[in-house]
Structure formats: C-alpha cells, structure tokens
Amino acid sequence: MRTLLLRKLPYKKRSFLLQIFVGLFFISFVIVSALSIIIFYWMKDKSLQEINKVNKMSLQNTEAVFSGYMKRFQNYAIELYENPDIQKLMFMNTLQWDTGTQNAVKHIRNILLVNRDMMNSVYILNDTGNILNISEKFSEPASERQLYRQVKELRPYESPVLWNMSDKYNGQKQKTMTFFFHKGTPESLGGAAAVNIDVDSLTRMILADENSNKHQKMFIANRMGEIIIHNDMSPYKQNISGDAFFAKITQAGAPYGTFTIDGQHGPVHYAYLATADDRYFIISEMDNLNALSDWVNTRNAIVMYAALMLLFSLVIAGFISYLLYRPFGTVVKNIRSSITEGGEQEKDISELQYVSNTFHRFADRIHRLKRENDTHTFAKMLRSGADYSQEEISDIFLNTGAVPSSGAPYAVWVVRIDNFESFSRTGNVETVSFRLDSLATIIHENLTSEAAGSVMLVVADQLVCIISEPWEGQGLGEDFLRKTAEKTGQYVSDMLNMDISIGISTIMNEPASVLDAYQEAYEVTRHRIVRGSRFISDASFLRTLQHGNIPDHTVKNILGAVAQGDLDKYVQELHRLASLSSAYPYESIIRFFAGLASSILMLSQDLPGEDTATAKISNYDIHKRVSEINDFDELTAWFKELYSQSSEVIREINHKKSQDFIPAAMEYINKNFCDASLSVQEVAGFLNISVSYFSKMFNESTAYTFPEYVNHLRMEKAKELIREYPELSITEISQKVGYRSNSYFTTSFKKKYGFSPSKIRQVHKI
Numbered sequence: 001m002r003t004l005l006l007r008k009l010p011y012k013k014r015s016f017l018l019q020i021f022v023g024l025f026f027i028s029f030v031i032v033s034a035l036s037i038i039i040f041y042w043m044k045d046k047s048l049q050e051i052n053k054v055n056k057m058s059l060q061n062t063e064a065v066f067s068g069y070m071k072r073f074q075n076y077a078i079e080l081y082e083n084p085d086i087q088k089l090m091f092m093n094t095l096q097w098d099t100g101t102q103n104a105v106k107h108i109r110n111i112l113l114v115n116r117d118m119m120n121s122v123y124i125l126n127d128t129g130n131i132l133n134i135s136e137k138f139s140e141p142a143s144e145r146q147l148y149r150q151v152k153e154l155r156p157y158e159s160p161v162l163w164n165m166s167d168k169y170n171g172q173k174q175k176t177m178t179f180f181f182h183k184g185t186p187e188s189l190g191g192a193a194a195v196n197i198d199v200d201s202l203t204r205m206i207l208a209d210e211n212s213n214k215h216q217k218m219f220i221a222n223r224m225g226e227i228i229i230h231n232d233m234s235p236y237k238q239n240i241s242g243d244a245f246f247a248k249i250t251q252a253g254a255p256y257g258t259f260t261i262d263g264q265h266g267p268v269h270y271a272y273l274a275t276a277d278d279r280y281f282i283i284s285e286m287d288n289l290n291a292l293s294d295w296v297n298t299r300n301a302i303v304m305y306a307a308l309m310l311l312f313s314l315v316i317a318g319f320i321s322y323l324l325y326r327p328f329g330t331v332v333k334n335i336r337s338s339i340t341e342g343g344e345q346e347k348d349i350s351e352l353q354y355v356s357n358t359f360h361r362f363a364d365r366i367h368r369l370k371r372e373n374d375t376h377t378f379a380k381m382l383r384s385g386a387d388y389s390q391e392e393i394s395d396i397f398l399n400t401g402a403v404p405s406s407g408a409p410y411a412v413w414v415v416r417i418d419n420f421e422s423f424s425r426t427g428n429v430e431t432v433s434f435r436l437d438s439l440a441t442i443i444h445e446n447l448t449s450e451a452a453g454s455v456m457l458v459v460a461d462q463l464v465c466i467i468s469e470p471w472e473g474q475g476l477g478e479d480f481l482r483k484t485a486e487k488t489g490q491y492v493s494d495m496l497n498m499d500i501s502i503g504i505s506t507i508m509n510e511p512a513s514v515l516d517a518y519q520e521a522y523e524v525t526r527h528r529i530v531r532g533s534r535f536i537s538d539a540s541f542l543r544t545l546q547h548g549n550i551p552d553h554t555v556k557n558i559l560g561a562v563a564q565g566d567l568d569k570y571v572q573e574l575h576r577l578a579s580l581s582s583a584y585p586y587e588s589i590i591r592f593f594a595g596l597a598s599s600i601l602m603l604s605q606d607l608p609g610e611d612t613a614t615a616k617i618s619n620y621d622i623h624k625r626v627s628e629i630n631d632f633d634e635l636t637a638w639f640k641e642l643y644s645q646s647s648e649v650i651r652e653i654n655h656k657k658s659q660d661f662i663p664a665a666m667e668y669i670n671k672n673f674c675d676a677s678l679s680v681q682e683v684a685g686f687l688n689i690s691v692s693y694f695s696k697m698f699n700e701s702t703a704y705t706f707p708e709y710v711n712h713l714r715m716e717k718a719k720e721l722i723r724e725y726p727e728l729s730i731t732e733i734s735q736k737v738g739y740r741s742n743s744y745f746t747t748s749f750k751k752k753y754g755f756s757p758s759k760i761r762q763v764h765k766i
Contacts, residue, residue, distance in 0.1 A: 032309045052258050064496070073177075073179040076115075077181040077193050078193075080181075105134060112134065124193055140166040147163075147178060150163065163176055177228070206220075220283070227239065378402075388515070397511045397514045400454065404469065409509055412514065413464065414464060416502075417499075419631060423498070435496070438496060440456075443488055446488045447467065450470060467484070476507055489534055493534075501525050501536065527582065530635070542585075545584055549584075555577070562646050577593075597622050601642065625638070661687050673710050673717075676740050718749065721733045730757045
C-alpha cells in the first residue's frame with residue numbers, strides 16, 4: 001500500500017521533498033566535516049605534547065635507575081680497594097692463604113652473591129698482574145691481560161670501561177662493563193680493584209619494561225657514541241657517533257631535548273636526556289607514525305564520531321521530511337518505536353529496528369563506563385576518609401584492577417618517606433615531584449617482580465601498595481609480605497639514597513575491608529615516632545601493645561638531666577623513653593610525650609619571681625605540636641629545642657643556688673619553730689621564693705626535709721625542758737615546743753629517742 005501511495009505522489013512534490021532532504025543533509029555534512037578537521041589538528045598538537053611528556057618521564061626514570069647502578073658498582077670497586085685485607089694482598093709479592101686472605105675472599109664472594117644477576121667477576125691487581133680473581137664466569141688469559149692493560153692505562157675518573165671479554169670455556173665474546181679504582185700511575189699501578197658487570201644482564205634490569213613497546217627503541221650511549229645498553233636484545237649497531245641524530249644531540253648542549261629527522265622509512269622521533277654526570281645519554285627512538293599512535297587513534301575516533309554525527313544528521317533530515325513525506329516518516333517511526341520497546345520483542349522486529357536497538361545498547365554501555373571509578377577515585381577515597389557504604393568501597397576498589405576478583409586475598413602497604421620535611425626541601429616542586437615519581441616507579445618495579453600489585457600516590461609523603469598474588473605460586477603470607485617489604489626498603493635506599501618506612505596490613509579477602517586494611521597499615525607507620533626511620537613491620541605487633549598510659553615516674557631522670565644541664569644524659573634518657581613507649585599504642589605515646597614536654601617547660605615555675613613565657617604555653621598547643629611529629633628524628637630535634645629553651649631556666653636555678661638564703665631560712669625557723677602554725681609556705685613567703693624551690697634547695701643543703709628539721713628542733717627543745725623544768729607536765733612541754741597533740745608528740749619522741757618523755761624524766765631524776 002505504501003509503495004502505491006509513493007507512486008501516486010505527484011512528481012514535483014516528490015522532487016521538492018527530496019531537495020529538502022538532500023539540502024538538510026548537505027548542511028549537516030559541511031558542519032560536521034569542519035568540526036572534525038578542527039578537532040583533528042588540535043588533537044594532533046595535543047598528542048605530540050603528551051608524547052613528549054610521557055617520553056621525558058620514561059627517560060628520567062631510566063636515568064635514575066641507570067645512574068644508581070653506576071654509582072653502586074663504582075662504590076663497590078672503591079670499597080674493595082680500601083678494604084685492609086685486600087690492600088694487604090695488593091701490596092704483597094706472593095699470595096699467602098691466611099685469615100686476612102680468607103676474609104677478603106669471603107667479602108668478595110658476598111658481593112658477588114648479592115649482585116649475582118649482573119656481576120660476573122672481581123679482580124684484584126697489582127704491578128705483577130692479576131693476583132686474585134673470583135668469578136662466576138672465567139675469562140681467557142688474553143682477556144685478563146687486556147683487562148690489566150686497560151686498568152693500568154686509564155685513570156679512575158675514566159671508570160667504567162666497555163669491552164668484550166672472552167669466555168674461557170666456549171670462547172664466546174661477552175659484552176662487559178668494568179668498574180675499577182686505583183691510585184697508581186701508568187708507570188706503576190700499585191694496587192687496583194676491578195668489578196666486571198655483564199652488560200646484557202644490566203640491560204634486562206634497567207630496560208626490562210621498555211621491551212614491551214616494540215615500536216620504541218630505548219638505549220644508553222656515552223659521549224663517544226658507544227652503545228652501552230639497548231632494549232632490543234637482537235644484534236644492534238655498536239657505535240652511533242657517525243649518525244646524524246647523535247651529532248644533533250651532542251651539538252645541542254642541552255640536558256634534555258626532542259626533535260624529528262627524516263629516516264629511511266619516514267620521519268623518526270627522538271627524545272634524549274643527559275645523565276647527572278654528563279657522561280651518558282638516555283635516548284628514545286620511535287617512528288613518527290608510531291609516536292603518533294595516540295593521534296592516529298584519535299583520528300580514527302573522530303572519523304567514527306563524524307560518521308555517527310552524519311548518521312544522526314541523516315535521521316534529523318529524515319524526521320523533518322517526515323512531516324511532508326509520509327512513507328519515509330513511517331520508517332523513522334519504526335526506528336523510534338524499536339528503541340522504546342522491550343527486548344522480548346527483538347525476535348519479531350525488522351533488521352532496521354535491530355540495528356537501532358544495537359546502537360541504543362552501545363550508547364548505554366558508554367554511559368555505564370563513564371560512571372566507573374578508576375585508581376584516582378580509589379586514592380581520593382583513602383585520602384578523604386569520608387563515609388562510604390560497603391558496596392561503594394567494594395566497587396571502587398575492584399574497579400582499580402588491583403585484585404583479580406572479589407574474594408581474592410590481598411594486603412595493603414602504606415609506604416611513608418622518612419624525614420619528609422627535609423626531603424621536600426631538596427629542590428623545587430618539579431624536582432620533588434620527579435623524585436616521588438621515581439620512588440613510585442622503583443617500588444612498583446621491585447614489587448611486581450615478586451607479586452601482582454599496584455602502587456598509587458595518596459598524599460605527598462605517602463604511597464599505597466596493593467599486593468595480591470605472588471608469582472612463585474606460594475600463598476600470600478605474612479612472611480612473604482615482610483621479606484618483600486624489607487627488600488623494597490633496601491632497594492629504594494640503594495637506588496635513591498632515601499629511607500622509607502612500610503606498614504603492612506593483615507591479609508584481607510573482602511574488597512570492602514580495604515579501608516580497614518589501609519588504616520591498619522597506616523597505624524603501623526605512625527610508630528616511627530619512637531621506633532625511628534626505616535621501620536618496617538606488619539600489623540601483628542599492634543595486637544601486643546600494652547593498653548593504658550605510660551607511667552609518669554619514668555620521666556624523673558630526664559627532668560633531672562634538664563635541671564642539671566646535662567645534654568648527653570638528656571638525649572640518652574630520651575632514647576630510653578622512646579624504647580619504653582614503643583610498647584604502647586600511638587595515642588598513649590602522644591599523650592606521654594606531650595606531658596613530658598609540659599613538664600620540661602613547667603620547670604620555670606619552680607623559680608622565684610615572675611612566671612616565664614614558657615609556662616604560658618597551653619597543654620593543647622603542646623599536644624597539637626607532638627601530634628604533628630612524624631618520626632623519631634623529628635621528635636628528637638624538637639625535644640632538643642625544648643632543652644635549649646629550658647637552658648634559661650637552668651641558668652636561673654644555678655644563679656639562685658649561688659645565693660645563700662639557707663642561713664636566713666635557718667634563722668627564721670630557729671626563732672619560730674615553737675609556733676604550732678609554722679609551715680613551709682610561711683618560710684618560703686618570708687624568703688620570697690616558691691614552695692617547691694625552697695623545699696628542694698633546703699633538702700639539698702641540710703639533708704633534711706622541712707618537716708623533719710622542724711620536728712628535730714622541737715624534740716631537742718622538748719628534751720631540754722623535760723630535764724630543766726620538772727614542774728612542767730609532758731602536755732605543757734609539748735604545747736610549748738609547737739605540738740597541738742600530746743599523743744602525737746609522745747609517739748614522735750619515742751620514735752626519735754627510743755624512750756617516752758616520762759621515761760626520760762625518770763632517768764634524769766635518778
């Protein structure tokens with residue numbers, strides 16, 4: 001019927017409607033094409049900027065790792081040369097197998113064992129030649145002679161040297177980098193230590209991650225154009241000094257740069273970075289087409305979206321025509337109805353409706369993907385500490401891909417940089433950011449070599465690692481987590497000369513427990529305040545802590561050190577208190593050291609005269625300051641500042657000690673001790689000093705406390721009255737010497753002299 005209606009339409013009407021449809025579609029086509037071209041070229045420039053940014057980060061990370069290895073191996077050569085047992089071997093004419101030789105060999109073997117992945121041999125040399133060789137791979141005599149000549153002819157600052165060492169057993173050439181150190185001259189070597197590194201193994205350690213990109217070549221060359229290491233393990237060019245791109249790098253004179261030159265198969269994109277000592281270049285080489293792969297992907301995406309926009313324009317043009325051209329409008333109506341109808345009707349719909357439903361599901365899928373959270377959302381959740389439902393926590397965590405599935409075991413590390421305040425002052429924002437990126441890269445490299453895991457930066461001084469499945473097939477256990485953490489800490493120290501503390505959570509199975517695991521691991525790291533730098537522990541020790549407050553009497557010695565002005569004893573006692581408090585929860589530690597700080601500052605109140613400024617600091621301010629301290633070094637530094645502030649107190653105490661107010665106090669007490677109302681407050685007020693200060697100085701000067709001395713005077717006076725005035729009763733005598741209670745006087749008298757007052761009187765009469 002619709003076909004008949006279409007044929008019955010007048011020709012002019014059909015032609016007019018077709019012109020409307022084509023016109024609308026053509027206008028849409030021009031607009032979409034113009035927008036696509038603009039976006040295309042804008043994205044091209046944007047992609048080039050992103051590529052250069054990513055390349056620079058990759059080069060910086062590679063440079064940090066490479067320079068770390070260079071320094072490490074050179075330090076081995078120097079350390080071996082300076083070893084007394086090895087120096088004894090160097091300067092002997094004959095090799096004597098004694099205890100020193102055994103110690104030297106054992107030390108060298110330990111170095112080889114630690115570096116067995118890269119280090120293949122160690123040579124000890126002197127003027128006679130090679131005197132000791134401990135090797136994982138033995139070289140031919142000719143190679144040993146070549147090694148000796150090179151070490152003797154070159155100066156230490158020319159270390160390392162790159163050469164080919166021949167294997168003693170199969171004759172194969174092995175590319176070797178020799179690090180050496182000596183203090184001789186070309187005429188007389190004296191003694192030298194040389195460490196040989198397998199370049200292929202070094203390549204695998206430094207550029208292992210770069211092998212995954214088959215389009216990018218990453219290599220390291222010295223200023224003479226010799227290739228040191230290369231991420232392509234197949235045969236490659238050994239020297240690039242004659243290549244145009246290397247000449248451009250050396251002539252530029254800049255530590256970093258990017259450029260593009262024409263190659264045999266099209267433009268080639270280069271990026272380079274000079275090492276800190278300016279002896280080597282880390283170079284990235286990529287075909288321009290591959291370098292712009294993101295741009296090409298963007299182009300393809302733009303083409304796809306342009307096609308979708310054109311299709312959409314076609315639909316809009318058809319919808320407008322629908323008002324006048326009923327047959328075409330019927331088709332549009334069918335497409336629209338297929339989107340709103342249920343899926344159970346799909347088996348009965350037409351092909352056009354099925355295509356429409358497919359586009360609808362595709363759009364819905366894109367909408368859902370946009371709502372998924374990534375790693376940044378997870379880090380934000382840890383950082384914010386806001387309340388999330390169990391379902392939200394689980395979804396956010398699983399979307400990071402840190403664990404393979406819900407229910408899989410995992411553990412959380414919290415990695416914190418020790419002495420971060422000093423670390424953050426090492427350079428500008430870019431330098432600190434780069435060092436943080438390097439730290440994250442090195443931790444990720446070391447962690448993922450042992451197990452599946454991910455690393456993310458949560459705040460400036462804190463990284464979070466998620467560890468799930470060990471590669472070796474062993475289960476995820478506390479022993480594995482602790483050993484891996486200790487290895488990671490040592491690795492970071494060797495590579496970046498940086499100390500870190502690591503808190504390890506309990507092993508969890510539920511994704512929703514990840515916040516609890518994070519809080520647990522973070523709580524472990526807070527104990528750095530008393531356990532010091534490079535503190536690594538799992539959460540098990542938290543369950544062994546003593547609950548309650550740390551005893552106050554433990555601070556007596558450190559307060560005494562402040563009063564005596566003994567800084568060494570003060571620091572020693574501070575370490576003792578840190579060790580003691582390490583057995584208590586973090587909150588108890590903070591309260592204890594805040595109380596200790598208050599006690600140190602309150603020493604000023606023991607002085608005569610006006611209150612000092614330090615006494616006016618509130619307990620809240622002190623508690624807040626202690627809570628802001630991160631590690632033991634910072635705690636020690638702050639308590640030393642408190643000691644310095646208290647030095648004024650100490651000087652005033654020493655000054656007051658030099659003033660002999662004790663005779664005046666004794667005279668006043670001797671005159672008034674028979675007064676029953678005499679008190680230490682009265683005497684201190686008479687002398688215009690504080691009660692505590694007077695009591696302390698009186699005791700140090702007389703070896704009596706104030707009550708003991710007054711009681712002594714009263715007893716002596718009572719004994720005198722008993723002997724000289726027999727007419728006075730014991731009660732009258734006790735009142736005359738200052739006692740209000742006769743029974744108390746009698747008890748005290750008998751306790752002091754061994755006899756009651758009446759017994760003394762009887763003996764005196766006899």
